[in-house]
């Protein structure tokens with residue numbers, strides 16, 4: 001299912017997904033394309049950095065998140081993926097990681113929870129002196145704990161006449177304080193939930209753009225989309241559950257202490273029943289985790305199917321596969337529905353089952369209290385506290401089971417972020433200086449991971465001299481695009497090296513090297529957004545004059561001005577509002593506007609008509625001499641403008657020379673074109 005993330009159809013974008021489209025900052029220095037090669041480079045910035053801005057995160061926040069994601073304590077273990085035994089560790093570690101950018105959240109929520117429970121517990125405790133006053137009873141039997149005594153002493157100073165209204169007012173006040181604290185708790189929890197989901201989306205985006213291309217291009221697109229959508233959202237939910245857990249644990253702890261202070265004997269009775277319940281919940285937790293795993297997997301499967309369907313609407317119709325596609329989607333959707341049903345059922349079943357255990361608790365407490373002769377006010381307060389403790393206890397079990405279902409989500413997110421962090425896009429440190437003499441391949445071999453056993457490039461040696469127009473030809477699959485991929489440093493050679501003016505490409509800073517290149521290919525890879533945004537993708541500060549000139553060079557001016565809105569016309573998802581040849585011309589303009597030192601055209605005019613191609617050729621020929629051009633083309637007409645032709649065959653250089661020389665000799669090129 002793995003498909004090239006950048007190159008494959010679909011590319012992981014949904015229609016309507018906002019494209020990165022920051023306003024362009026223009027510098028008031030019109031410069032004719034091809035005359036001031038340094039100017040555009042000086043203002044061009046890598047598009048990857050704009051993503052964080054588009055996602056609404058400030059640069060500082062982005063840096064902090066990335067730092068958090070790369071903190072050494074949660075670096076991915078290099079070994080195999082974690083098995084079920086690791087899951088117990090995974091959940092707390094995963095939650096800690098989500099909370100790491102917000103170190104104050106956990107203590108704050110715990111504090112709010114403790115304070116709220118203390119306010120409520122104290123309010124309930126005050127019922128003892130209230131009942132004492134009402135019943136005129138002598139407080140605190142010997143069997144009762146110290147709390148009743150403290151409370152009696154504390155209210156002793158209140159004159160008997162005022163005692164009831166004053167105590168009533170205090171109870172009301174305490175419950176009001178508890179309410180305000182719990183509302184604040186809920187607000188913080190909701191905020192951190194949204195924040196965490198947002199963080200995960202931004203982190204996944206930066207991981208995809210900043211880690212090794214060879215790694216990300218092999219990821220399953222459905223899984224990646226699921227990480228962006230459901231799993232990020234679920235991470236937020238897990239965080240929110242952690243907040244609930246904190247509040248609940250605080251209440252349980254505070255109430256347990258208060259119960260023990262009221263009567264340790266009765267508290268022991270309660271504990272004797274709660275412990276087996278806890279064991280039962282452990283079993284449910286394990287089951288819930290397994291079901292959660294299945295749910296995440298089915299979601300990823302469904303995302304893949306949705307992506308395939310949305311990006312293949314035309315193909316499916318043309319091949320009459322509508323029914324089959326709907327059925328495949330329905331099957332994936334049904335699997336998700338069933339998995340969600342099972343998980344939901346397991347979670348919701350816990351609470352009613354646990355409730356069964358609580359009925360005997362009340363009966364046992366009553367019986368023991370009678371035997372010990374505990375006074376009515378204390379027993380009443382104890383039962384009231386116990387009654388109030390019941391729902392946090394139930395919630396505690398419920399949250400434990402529910403959280404377990406999120407462990408897989410946290411593991412999958414952490415796995416992608418860790419793996420991406422462990423595979424940063426390779427780059428040297430030296431800024432790439434302007435090209436002076438040549439780029440040379442020295443015995444370069446390359447094999448795609450997961451690809452065929454035979455290398456895509458096998459001991460390739462060649463030179464591209466400054467200002468030269470070199471054409472690269474060869475049969476389909478002979479390694480032309482692979483060579484370009486290595487030259488652009490999307491992949492690293494397995495053996496051999498690439499030298500730029502004698503310096504290994506591996507030692508150069510990759511961003512500064514790419515600033516000297518521009519690429520236009522066969523799949524023009526437009527992004528949803530306007531024509532203008534697509535053209536200025538690699539050069540956001542381009543002036544209107546520069547845009548005009550680039551459009552003219554690419555023979556695109558006429559059709560762009562005829563579009564509704566002109567430069568501001570929407571190209572649609574992946575450029576689907578335009579024809580293939582129009583898309584290619586926008587992609588060419590996008591390359592020209594960068595005023596590159598090295599222009600790489602990988603069958604960049606394969607979809608345009610002959611007349612337009614001839615126009616574009618003229619433009620390219622005008623650049624020759626000042627710009628180094630690497631052309632991949634099949635048509636003889638295109639090859640003739642090259643100073644040198646290099647013929648690849650099965651990943652090796654088969655022959656090279658001027659077009660005239662090669663056509664005159666009885667080589668591969670001559671034979672191929674004899675067929676034309």
Ligand SMILES: Nc1ncnc2c1ncn2[C@@H]1O[C@H](COP(=O)(O)OP(=O)(O)OP(=O)(O)O)[C@@H](O)[C@H]1O
Nearest residue numbers: 448450451452456475476477478479480481482483
């Ligand atoms: N992402 C990939 N993963 C695995 N194998 C790949 C990948 N891309 C290309 N290959 C393989 O590498 C070899 C060279 O492919 P490449 O794309 O360089 O050919 P090409 O000369 O550009 O062909 P075409 O003229 O069809 O574009 C082919 O055998 C191809 O199957």
Ligand SMILES: [Mg+2]
Nearest residue numbers: 480481482602
């Ligand atoms: Mg190719």
